[in-house]
Amino acid sequence: MIKIESLYKNFGDLEVLKDINNQIAAGEVVVVIGPSGSGKSTMLRCLNRLEEITSGQVYIEGTPINNNETNINQIRQKVGMVFQQFNLFPHKTSLENITLAPVKVKKMGEEQAKKIAYDLLDKVGLKDKADVYPNQLSGGQKQRIAIARALAMQPEIMLFDEPTSALDPEMVGEVLEVMRDLAEEGMTMVVVTHEMGFAREVGDRVLFMDEGRIVEEGPPKQIFGEPQEERTKDFLSKIL
Amino acid sequence: MSVSYKRKDVEYLLGFLDAVNWQEIYLSLAEAMPFLLKGSLMTIKITTISVGVGIVLGVLIGLARVSNNKIVGGIAKGYIEIFRGTPLLVQLFILYYGLPSLGLNLTPYFAAVLGLGLNSGAYVGEIVRGGIESIDVGQMEAARSVGMSYGQAMRYIILPQAVKRIIPALGNEFIALLKDSSLVSVIAVKDLTRQGRLIISRTYQSFLIFLAVAFFYFVMVFIMTRIVNYTERKLKVSD
Ligand SMILES: Nc1ncnc2c1ncn2[C@@H]1O[C@H](COP(=O)(O)OP(=O)(O)O)[C@@H](O)[C@H]1O
Numbered sequence: 001m002i003k004i005e006s007l008y009k010n011f012g013d014l015e016v017l018k019d020i021n022n023q024i025a026a027g028e029v030v031v032v033i034g035p036s037g038s039g040k041s042t043m044l045r046c047l048n049r050l051e052e053i054t055s056g057q058v059y060i061e062g063t064p065i066n067n068n069e070t071n072i073n074q075i076r077q078k079v080g081m082v083f084q085q086f087n088l089f090p091h092k093t094s095l096e097n098i099t100l101a102p103v104k105v106k107k108m109g110e111e112q113a114k115k116i117a118y119d120l121l122d123k124v125g126l127k128d129k130a131d132v133y134p135n136q137l138s139g140g141q142k143q144r145i146a147i148a149r150a151l152a153m154q155p156e157i158m159l160f161d162e163p164t165s166a167l168d169p170e171m172v173g174e175v176l177e178v179m180r181d182l183a184e185e186g187m188t189m190v191v192v193t194h195e196m197g198f199a200r201e202v203g204d205r206v207l208f209m210d211e212g213r214i215v216e217e218g219p220p221k222q223i224f225g226e227p228q229e230e231r232t233k234d235f236l237s238k239i240l
Numbered sequence: 241m242s243v244s245y246k247r248k249d250v251e252y253l254l255g256f257l258d259a260v261n262w263q264e265i266y267l268s269l270a271e272a273m274p275f276l277l278k279g280s281l282m283t284i285k286i287t288t289i290s291v292g293v294g295i296v297l298g299v300l301i302g303l304a305r306v307s308n309n310k311i312v313g314g315i316a317k318g319y320i321e322i323f324r325g326t327p328l329l330v331q332l333f334i335l336y337y338g339l340p341s342l343g344l345n346l347t348p349y350f351a352a353v354l355g356l357g358l359n360s361g362a363y364v365g366e367i368v369r370g371g372i373e374s375i376d377v378g379q380m381e382a383a384r385s386v387g388m389s390y391g392q393a394m395r396y397i398i399l400p401q402a403v404k405r406i407i408p409a410l411g412n413e414f415i416a417l418l419k420d421s422s423l424v425s426v427i428a429v430k431d432l433t434r435q436g437r438l439i440i441s442r443t444y445q446s447f448l449i450f451l452a453v454a455f456f457y458f459v460m461v462f463i464m465t466r467i468v469n470y471t472e473r474k475l476k477v478s479d
């Protein structure tokens with residue numbers, strides 16, 4: 001589903017990603033952990049080319065995305081993304097946030113888009129907030145709308161970049177709940193998070209990143225239970 | 241002593257007021273009124289069209305300024321620097337008196353609208369650029385992440401938010417343009433200022449007529465300010 005091949009990313013002289021290689025299968029939930037500045041966000045953003053790839057290749061369902069011939073807008077329709085800061089469109093209602101891309105990008109009919117949007121609002125438990133603008137929503141509600149917005153394009157992969165880090169503690173649960181449901185439905189997910197409970201329960205595989213490399217990976221049980229690398233142990237001892 | 245001094249003062253003032261021929265003033269103003277109104281209409285017309293040209297041009301220039309294409313951005317930057325770095329009056333002279341020597345004859349009206357429009361395009365361009373850059377980059381990223389093209393993201397996400405933010409600045413720009421439009425009187429456009437000068441050339445009542453001209457500008461600016469403030473308030477409410 002996703003294949004990452006010797007991926008490098010530089011910001012000017014700063015080498016942020018160094019030789020990342022990985023494969024993520026359909027339906028897999030991969031949780032990415034690691035210290036701040038280790039390149040987690042950058043790696044995630046390379047997967048839909050929000051960051052230009054310096055060298056190497058990322059394949060989404062076999063299509064190389066670091067390639068001028070690839071229509072990146074088409075790839076992005078298959079790859080939903082959820083941001084730490086939600087990034088809802090403040091001048092659009094919840095419903096419009098969700099229907100905009102299907103209507104403008106997929107050229108879906110207004111009615112059909114609305115029907116899908118209401119189903120999604122129902123799914124994230126916010127049917128009553130359809131006509132509300134983002135500034136009247138709580139953080140947790142915003143993030144759930146943002147997830148619905150990404151799902152409206154009916155993506156095959158969902159990328160989450162610390163989706164609960166900007167939330168008040170009491171709102172973290174409602175967002176993780178939605179993500180958990182999504183995982184159970186078989187969505188392919190790559191999740192950068194500090195929520196170790198979520199990683200343990202929902203994750204199929206954990207990647208530990210440090211200084212731009214994947215230092216260690218494995219099933220949650222193994223990574224949390226018997227980490228092999230010193231750096232992993234060190235990191236886990238600090239956050240657990 | 242001081243009382244008599246004051247009385248003298250008052251007498252002097254009364255004498256001055258006596259010397260003013262109120263009837264003559266009334267007649268002159270009545271006579272000037274149709275011309276001043278006609279001039280005001282011309283000023284409004286020229287300003288409105290120039291504002292239109294300025295907005296269209298300004299949005300294009302603003303978009304060019306924020307584009308990733310270095311050449312496009314550079315051209316826009318050069319345009320802005322040239323038009324902001326030279327006096328509007330000289331720009332008007334070049335269009336109206338300069339171009340004919342290249343075989344290009346513009347009517348005064350066309351030269352005026354073109355000059356004001358090109359000039360205001362530069363200022364609006366900078367305002368639009370500022371507006372676009374004030375929008376959080378997360379907005380562009382979110383729009384692109386659902387598959388929108390750069391153009392779609394600009395059109396549906398960035399510009400609508402930017403426009404809302406720059407309304408006050410745009411309003412001020414257009415009020416400035418309304419006042420600057422008096423410069424077109426020197427290239428034979430019969431705007432408010434020129435109508436005033438034409439009247440003065442017949443009646444020699446510089447003080448009176450220029451006061452009247454100023455008053456007309458003031459009223460127009462006053463109304464425009466209210467409109468801008470009103471729009472601003474309405475936009476705030478919908479936030
Ligand atoms: N747009 C950028 N320009 C320059 N440096 C950046 C940029 N984005 C991230 N970085 C740098 O890249 C490194 C990795 O950042 P990031 O991927 O955000 O880490 P993480 O998400 O793991 O905290 C950091 O050192 C950060 O300062």
Ligand SMILES: [Mg+2]
Binds near residue numbers: 040041162
């Ligand atoms: Mg990050």
